[in-house]
Amino acid sequence: MYEQIWFEDIEQFLICSRRYYMEQKEHKEKHAVISEQETREMMKLGFSVERPVVSTELFGLNLVSGPHVVVPDGDKWKIILKKSAKTFKNKYLMEAAFHGYIFSSVGFIISQVVIDSPYFTKQVDWRDGLSRLFGLIENLAELKMHDLPDPKPVSQCKTCPHVLECTDVLVKKQDLLAVHGLNEKTRIKLIEEGVNNLSTIVQSEKLNQISTESFEKLKKKAISLLQKREIVLSDYQELGDGVFLDIESHTNKDFDYLFGILVEDKYTPFLCENEEQEYKTFTDVLSFLDQTNGAIYHYCAYEPSRFSSLSEKWPDLKPMVAKIRKRFVDIYQILSKHVALPLFTYSLKSVARLYGFSWRTDLDGLRASRYFQLWLSTHDGSYLKTVLDYNEDDTRATKLVWERLNSLRNN
Numbered sequence: 001m002y003e004q005i006w007f008e009d010i011e012q013f014l015i016c017s018r019r020y021y022m023e024q025k026e027h028k029e030k031h032a033v034i035s036e037q038e039t040r041e042m043m044k045l046g047f048s049v050e051r052p053v054v055s056t057e058l059f060g061l062n063l064v065s066g067p068h069v070v071v072p073d074g075d076k077w078k079i080i081l082k083k084s085a086k087t088f089k090n091k092y093l094m095e096a097a098f099h100g101y102i103f104s105s106v107g108f109i110i111s112q113v114v115i116d117s118p119y120f121t122k123q124v125d126w127r128d129g130l131s132r133l134f135g136l137i138e139n140l141a142e143l144k145m146h147d148l149p150d151p152k153p154v155s156q157c158k159t160c161p162h163v164l165e166c167t168d169v170l171v172k173k174q175d176l177l178a179v180h181g182l183n184e185k186t187r188i189k190l191i192e193e194g195v196n197n198l199s200t201i202v203q204s205e206k207l208n209q210i211s212t213e214s215f216e217k218l219k220k221k222a223i224s225l226l227q228k229r230e231i232v233l234s235d236y237q238e239l240g241d242g243v244f245l246d247i248e249s250h251t252n253k254d255f256d257y258l259f260g261i262l263v264e265d266k267y268t269p270f271l272c273e274n275e276e277q278e279y280k281t282f283t284d285v286l287s288f289l290d291q292t293n294g295a296i297y298h299y300c301a302y303e304p305s306r307f308s309s310l311s312e313k314w315p316d317l318k319p320m321v322a323k324i325r326k327r328f329v330d331i332y333q334i335l336s337k338h339v340a341l342p343l344f345t346y347s348l349k350s351v352a353r354l355y356g357f358s359w360r361t362d363l364d365g366l367r368a369s370r371y372f373q374l375w376l377s378t379h380d381g382s383y384l385k386t387v388l389d390y391n392e393d394d395t396r397a398t399k400l401v402w403e404r405l406n407s408l409r410n411n
């Protein structure tokens with residue numbers, strides 16, 4: 001039996017081939033609502049089919065197409081791919097080629113593929129993306145014969161569960177990519193001065209193109225990676241008691257659907273089901289926060305920026321937002337400025353994982369938004385519970401990093 005490849009596998013392979021390789025066994029048999037045989041029978045009778053499944057073999061792989069709908073179009077067929085994006089993306093061309101090729105190769109001639117979003121509808125010629133698709137599938141088929149690809153930091157690493165393992169691999173290879181915050185320009189300067197691995201950073205005294213202060217910081221980061229331990233880069237104040245805030249936003253509807261607040265050990269979610277409820281939900285959040293004491297801890301700049309946007313939208317709330325915003329403290333800013341960690345990314349997911357935290361769900365912000373949308377359309381409470389668990393875990397993970405910062409400082 002050939003290995004099954006769905007389009008999601010191709011997408012993952014494009015983003016990070018290593019993660020694709022590590023997770024390929026978990027991806028199988030995922031959305032077969034109806035069988036391939038049922039799909040073919042219904043299409044032969046000329047019916048439109050929702051969630052059809054057909055497959056074909058290419059380069060020793062079993063490519064499986066599961067678009068949203070296939071509908072008759074004269075004596076041919078039209079594939080519809082539903083999207084939520086606001087604008088057309090070039091990657092849809094390859095997705096159209098994937099589905100168009102598979103259906104056509106098993107005898108259902110595809111006239112066109114329609115990309116259908118609430119914001120636009122676009123017909124594409126699926127043949128346009130074929131050559132790129134074939135090249136990619138060929139690479140993917142060859143991958144099986146080689147070793148696990150090396151980690152290459154990408155933005156997906158921030159939420160990836162393999163981040164500790166990938167850090168280890170980069171450190172073992174002494175790769176400069178393991179150093180958090182080392183931009184390309186500085187990396188090139190280091191290489192130009194003969195510093196091309198972590199140990200050489202530690203052994204070097206001083207460099208011409210990098211200030212002593214920056215180089216000392218870099219050195220501590222390299223030591224932290226090589227010795228797998230945290231190093232305090234500079235002093236910081238003790239972080240007092242406070243509450244922990246995390247916001248989830250609906251990616252395609254432009255509103256914040258969940259404000260999670262952890263006070264001591266009690267998690268309180270404020271849920272907003274639609275834009276009409278936004279004002280009331282936000283007012284409730286502000287009143288709740290106003291009754292708490294101490295700092296309002298968050299991780300990265302997202303929460304303050306959402307509060308600012310909401311106060312622009314609802315000017316009567318500006319004074320209250322200004323009062324609350326004065327209590328915001330960004331844990332990430334403190335951490336990245338004052339501590340070197342044995343990690344190549346300091347995202348909340350990575351740092352909390354380093355400290356042994358595990359999330360109860362495998363969501364990230366985008367998937368949480370999809371689960372929320374599924375809950376809205378199905379009212380299946382399990383989707384909402386998963387989203388709430390995810391958000392609560394984010395607040396608890398932020399608290400864990402806060403605790404760790406205080407204990408590092410005090411010790």
Ligand code: SF4
Binds near residue numbers: 150152156161
């Ligand atoms: S941590 Fe980054 S490089 Fe490693 S598998 Fe995940 S996405 Fe790929």
